Amino acid sequence: MNNDLYMRLALDEAWRFQLLAYPNPAVGAVLLDANGKILSIAAHEKSGEAHAEVLALYRAFTAAKGEAPNPPKTSAEIHGFLRSNHNGFFADATLYCSLEPCNAEGKTPSCAALIADLSVSRVVFAARDTTDKMKGGGEYLKSRGVEVEGGCLESEGEKLLAPFRIWQKKPFVLFKQAIRLDGSIDGGIISCHEALDETHKLRSVCDLLLIGGASVRADRPTLDARRTGGKAPDVLILSRNKDEIAAKTAMAESVFMDNNDILNGNVVRNLTGNLFDKNIPLFSVPNRKVMVANLGELERHLRGFTLVEGGAEMFNLIYDHIDWCLFYQSAALTGGEKRVKSDRPLELLRAEKFHSNTKLWFETKR
Amino acid sequence: MNNDLYMRLALDEAWRFQLLAYPNPAVGAVLLDANGKILSIAAHEKSGEAHAEVLALYRAFTAAKGEAPNPPKTSAEIHGFLRSNHNGFFADATLYCSLEPCNAEGKTPSCAALIADLSVSRVVFAARDTTDKMKGGGEYLKSRGVEVEGGCLESEGEKLLAPFRIWQKKPFVLFKQAIRLDGSIDGGIISCHEALDETHKLRSVCDLLLIGGASVRADRPTLDARRTGGKAPDVLILSRNKDEIAAKTAMAESVFMDNNDILNGNVVRNLTGNLFDKNIPLFSVPNRKVMVANLGELERHLRGFTLVEGGAEMFNLIYDHIDWCLFYQSAALTGGEKRVKSDRPLELLRAEKFHSNTKLWFETKR
Numbered sequence: 001m002n003n004d005l006y007m008r009l010a011l012d013e014a015w016r017f018q019l020l021a022y023p024n025p026a027v028g029a030v031l032l033d034a035n036g037k038i039l040s041i042a043a044h045e046k047s048g049e050a051h052a053e054v055l056a057l058y059r060a061f062t063a064a065k066g067e068a069p070n071p072p073k074t075s076a077e078i079h080g081f082l083r084s085n086h087n088g089f090f091a092d093a094t095l096y097c098s099l100e101p102c103n104a105e106g107k108t109p110s111c112a113a114l115i116a117d118l119s120v121s122r123v124v125f126a127a128r129d130t131t132d133k134m135k136g137g138g139e140y141l142k143s144r145g146v147e148v149e150g151g152c153l154e155s156e157g158e159k160l161l162a163p164f165r166i167w168q169k170k171p172f173v174l175f176k177q178a179i180r181l182d183g184s185i186d187g188g189i190i191s192c193h194e195a196l197d198e199t200h201k202l203r204s205v206c207d208l209l210l211i212g213g214a215s216v217r218a219d220r221p222t223l224d225a226r227r228t229g230g231k232a233p234d235v236l237i238l239s240r241n242k243d244e245i246a247a248k249t250a251m252a253e254s255v256f257m258d259n260n261d262i263l264n265g266n267v268v269r270n271l272t273g274n275l276f277d278k279n280i281p282l283f284s285v286p287n288r289k290v291m292v293a294n295l296g297e298l299e300r301h302l303r304g305f306t307l308v309e310g311g312a313e314m315f316n317l318i319y320d321h322i323d324w325c326l327f328y329q330s331a332a333l334t335g336g337e338k339r340v341k342s343d344r345p346l347e348l349l350r351a352e353k354f355h356s357n358t359k360l361w362f363e364t365k366r
Numbered sequence: 367m368n369n370d371l372y373m374r375l376a377l378d379e380a381w382r383f384q385l386l387a388y389p390n391p392a393v394g395a396v397l398l399d400a401n402g403k404i405l406s407i408a409a410h411e412k413s414g415e416a417h418a419e420v421l422a423l424y425r426a427f428t429a430a431k432g433e434a435p436n437p438p439k440t441s442a443e444i445h446g447f448l449r450s451n452h453n454g455f456f457a458d459a460t461l462y463c464s465l466e467p468c469n470a471e472g473k474t475p476s477c478a479a480l481i482a483d484l485s486v487s488r489v490v491f492a493a494r495d496t497t498d499k500m501k502g503g504g505e506y507l508k509s510r511g512v513e514v515e516g517g518c519l520e521s522e523g524e525k526l527l528a529p530f531r532i533w534q535k536k537p538f539v540l541f542k543q544a545i546r547l548d549g550s551i552d553g554g555i556i557s558c559h560e561a562l563d564e565t566h567k568l569r570s571v572c573d574l575l576l577i578g579g580a581s582v583r584a585d586r587p588t589l590d591a592r593r594t595g596g597k598a599p600d601v602l603i604l605s606r607n608k609d610e611i612a613a614k615t616a617m618a619e620s621v622f623m624d625n626n627d628i629l630n631g632n633v634v635r636n637l638t639g640n641l642f643d644k645n646i647p648l649f650s651v652p653n654r655k656v657m658v659a660n661l662g663e664l665e666r667h668l669r670g671f672t673l674v675e676g677g678a679e680m681f682n683l684i685y686d687h688i689d690w691c692l693f694y695q696s697a698a699l700t701g702g703e704k705r706v707k708s709d710r711p712l713e714l715l716r717a718e719k720f721h722s723n724t725k726l727w728f729e730t731k732r
Contacts (some may be wrong), residue, residue, distance in 0.1 A: 036404070038402070181549065181706075181726075183548040184549065315699075327547070331712040332711075332712075333707055333710070333712070334707055334709045341548055341700055342700060343699075343700045344699070345697070346547070346697040351717050352718065353715075353716055358714060
């Protein structure tokens with residue numbers, strides 16, 4: 001079998017954690033031994049934790065040698081553990097990575113240095129690391145005598161990496177929508193509980209959650225990450241009424257509300273009361289900011305990873321700001337009437353069964 | 367890595383040809399060498415051609431040894447070629463199959479005998495072959511000294527095999543529908559051309575194509591397999607008007623029309639003229655039968671593999687006859703208004719990107 005098969009396994013694994021390692025990129029890795037046997041498959045699962053390459057190396061080692069008595073926990077500890085214990089285990093191994101291994105110490109030690117120190121004989125990667133801080137891993141590995149082959153399934157690697165490429169330069173905006181097979185998006189909970197859990201994970205890693213004022217009034221949401229115990233995101237409510245309120249209160253700027261202020265009953269409460277019922281649960285989540293903005297103000301509020309919690313009107317209203325869409329689609333053919341209708345195009349990036357839902361990734365074409 | 371990874375690769379490959387090998391089952395196979403390296407991945411692609419196991423063995427052999435000067439073409443020739451040339455190549459190999467290898471000569475020679483003759487050391491399979499004719503491959507292999515392990519990802523193997531299990535006993539009915547992301551199904555061509563091609567492949571292997579009378583009148587379809595050069599299927603038109611016509615013409619039975627009769631201008635033409643415009647292209651396809659039936663007559667017309675070409679009303683009308691559904695879903699959010707609306711449940715079996723569409727397999731829950 002050729003490189004593509006192994007790289008595809010690495011890409012597939014990485015997609016399972018797409019966006020969840022924010023602000024880091026989604027990366028997958030597969031390790032083969034000298035005979036071409038697959039030893040491990042891994043992805044970078046969470047920022048601050050071990051990179052995909054390191055996890056793949058560690059998993060292959062422990063699968064063969066057994067767990068350490070005191071297993072290393074942090075990425076730095078895993079690096080140290082492998083350096084101390086490898087004893088030539090990785091000589092003649094081939095490592096497939098969807099992204100060129102990093103070449104400098106970030107939150108975790110450099111992968112390229114570790115790979116070379118462990119005497120991995122060959123590294124195949126898909127997309128090139130072009131960040132000023134991390135680039136050059138391939139060249140470094142070559143200088144250390146590792147055989148390096150870049151550009152394997154490069155375009156697939158670039159697709160996987162596209163969100164990271166975007167948020168290096170400007171805010172990345174994901175429009176997330178729960179939808180039924182019949183296209184309906186209203187009428188109660190649509191997603192399976194695993195999709196709801198994943199949405200809460202996305203909320204806990206994003207910088208900002210954007211939602212429409214009408215949805216806030218109709219659904220009275222909490223918009224926290226309680227299902228997975230994560231941090232509740234700051235919320236930006238897009239509201240047409242905001243203009244009117246702002247004019248009345250002589251505020252030219254967006255209305256900023258800190259929930260601690262709301263809970264403490266300060267002056268913002270009165271203003272809030274005009275826009276939204278302050279008993280809507282999202283206003284009672286502590287340690288979160290809530291902002292209200294109109295469409296003209298939207299752009300300057302967008303932050304690194306902005307998660308948009310869908311809606312029939314929202315899609316068209318902010319299409320020109322959306323980079324990607326994530327749809328969790330149930331198999332139901334009944335339950336609601338409201339649909340996202342738009343002549344703005346989407347291009348399918350990936351589709352897969354995710355428990356009882358279908359998980360669909362799209363990019364916009366602006 | 368454990369068995370599951372390799373079996374999953376076999377299952378994935380088999381799903382690409384789901385129903386296309388009718389009346390044979392969808393089967394996938396993966397071959398590993400003594401060191402655990404993947405040598406080949408294959409599926410049974412078409413009835414009468416080589417089984418998945420045989421293709422996997424052949425591909426692995428030619429990848430290592432090069433193409434034969436006069437490559438074997440038929441499955442029997444491939445069996446013969448491998449028996450004559452293997453020279454111990456497969457000793458210590460492991461073969462993963464989604465279905466227990468067949469144990470008797472059908473349209474092609476027995477896989478179990480070939481596998482044993484080639485001295486494959488180990489066979490892992492998912493679902494057991496329970497057909498009277500083919501069963502017992504595992505026991506046979508054991509009796510020949512092959513290590514055999516059944517039941518690996520068995521439930522996934524059974525899902526893959528479910529249509530075959532059904533059409534062993536009764537007609538298998540597939541409801542096929544092109545749909546947009548917004549749920550709409552009308553307003554012009556929806557599917558990408560690869561999905562259209564695959565639909566024509568399904569038409570060419572099915573025993574009967576079922577379509578609603580309203581669709582025939584509105585869409586004036588041809589319903590042949592011209593995109594892939596296959597045989598046009600016989601057509602059953604489900605028509606409410608048929609009762610009236612039948613009463614008028616004192617025909618108690620379904621109206622059978624042979625297109626050759628229609629083209630020859632015999633008496634059926636007059637009858638046809640009452641129900642449908644005889645210039646609708648499907649009536650001009652030679653060597654096909656067209657039948658018209660009402661709902662009460664439907665069941666006795668259903669044949670081995672009946673392909674239903676969707677429609678908003680058809681789904682609910684015949685839900686109790688449907689086994690599986692296949693939806694080709696485009697990424698469009700506009701283009702039509704009509705939807706399949708139903709409170710009858712579907713359970714997602716599989717979802718995957720298929721060119722620019724999403725290919726969705728569901729089973730009904732009757």
